[in-house]
Amino acid sequence: MRTDKNPATTLALFCKVVDNYGDIGICWRLARQLREEHGIAVTLWVDDLQTFQRICAEVDADAALQQIAGIAVRHWTGREGEFAATDIADIVIEFFGCDIPPGYIAAMAQCGPRPVWLNLEGLTAEEWVEGCHTLPSPHPRLPLTKHFYFPGFTAKTGGLMREGALEAQRLQFQSDPVAMANFLARFGVTQEEMAALKVSLFCYPHAPVPALFDAWRHGAQPVTCLVPEGVAADAVQAFLGAEAKAGACGSSGALTVRVLPFVAQPDYDKLLWACDVNFVRGEDSFVRAQWAGKPFVWHIYPQDENLHHKKLRAFLQRYSEGMEGLDAFSLRWNGVLPAGAAGDADWAALWPGLHAILPAAASRAVVWQHQMFAHGDLASNLLRFAASLR
Ligand code: TRH
Helix, strand or coil, X not given: CCCXXXXXCEEEEEECCCCCCHHHHHHHHHHXXXXXXXXXXXXXXXXXHHHHXXXXXXXXXXXXXXXXXXXXXXXXXXXXXXXCHHHCCCEEEEECCCCCCHHHHHHHHHCCCCCEEEEECCCCCCCHHHHHCCCEEECCCCCCEEEEECCCCCCCCCXXXXXXXXXXXXXXXXXXXXXXXXXXXXXXXXXXXXXXXXXXXXXXXXXXXXXXXXXXXXXXXXXXXXXXXXXXXXXXXXXXXXXXXXXXXXXXXXEEEEEECCCCHHHHHHHHXXXXXXXXXXXXXXXXXXXXXXXXXXXXXXXXXXXXXXXXXXXXXXXXXXXXXXXXXXXXXXXXXXXXXXXXXXXXXXXXXXXXXXXXXXXXXXXXXXXXXXXXXXXXXXXXXXXXXX
16 A cells, blocks of 8 residues: 555545434544545545535535535435456545445455455443454455454554644634624624623534523623534524524623524534533533533433433543532433433522532543644554555
8 A cells, every 4th residue: 555645545434314413524534634645546435415515605505526625526326336356445444334336345355455444433431432442354255354443442442533733723713702792792702792601503403491590590600602603593583582594693691692504514613612511412512512622511412211411421421520500500411311310400509510510521521632633643553554454
């Protein structure tokens, strides 16, 4: 294989958009970083171009093949297709076990040398990940071995995705109040709203948003909640008494809710950097909130048999370090009842509990960030592992 510094290295990344934006959000970010920072010629295979378009406006939802930011984007239409060995990339990544076409796998077996084949898994803070990271999985019939690759929060995992220039960009933005004010003003945020506690809100529809709005409304501190269009739409609509479309805004008591457009990924980072507290969800926004160096609350993607409760607790165990206000709030935000608890959560107490520890959470966010920096970044770690297999 050519080295990861060699622009001729080719990589195919297969992404199946199961639900929401996270899968394509992660794959698109990874593809760009591999191309821009490592000179890899990336082909991104995506089955749902319409969802892709929401986070990247340049996407043509009808194109079988298109070039965006130096990346070949192919519409992945199914399991059919015949491929020759010359079609196969040096590194083949299937995101989250998305089952690449059998014809592609058959052609991989014809290659000499064989491509590196990785299954890039989802992020979890659970300990078992360390034992499974980089494990081989030989193909039952063909002379091919796939390896599992896990992102994670420890040195025994692949780390977290982070662009090389991200931290410098963030620090520059956050040290420039005019740039931050101009950014927020683009969405109609007024000076008065900027002076309040600024909260970005990205969560799944089942989050107890109405109860939180009530707590904010009756709280002592003014809160400006910036919510992307389509997020918590019912609760936002009920609060505004009007359709929750971008540009809509309303106030009641101490709370102002403003609906933003769903912005492109780089602007979403700026939103996180400009807010005082970020509510994030899934995987990618959850990681971006960690790079923002600000307090955040995670709404985890729900899984069967409440598997996500375990994952949430595993993360909080690593992260929340004595911040009971964050633990209590996060568990209730995710519908996890603390042992012995029953009935409705008391949001009028949970919010002040979180609010009181925000200074501690801000300090923790910075310490955590530096701990995570020490593990390098996922794209570089992954390429180093791929090179070691050849
Ligand atoms: O969209 P999500 O809920 O994705 C989830 C998770 O990835 C989960 O692990 C997966 O299994 C499930 O989908 C099927 O949340 P996530 O991961 O935060 O992805 C959102 C993406 O959208 C992220 O890349 C940030 C981006 N985004 C924008 O670009 N602009 C915006 O305005 C907002 C709110 C988000």
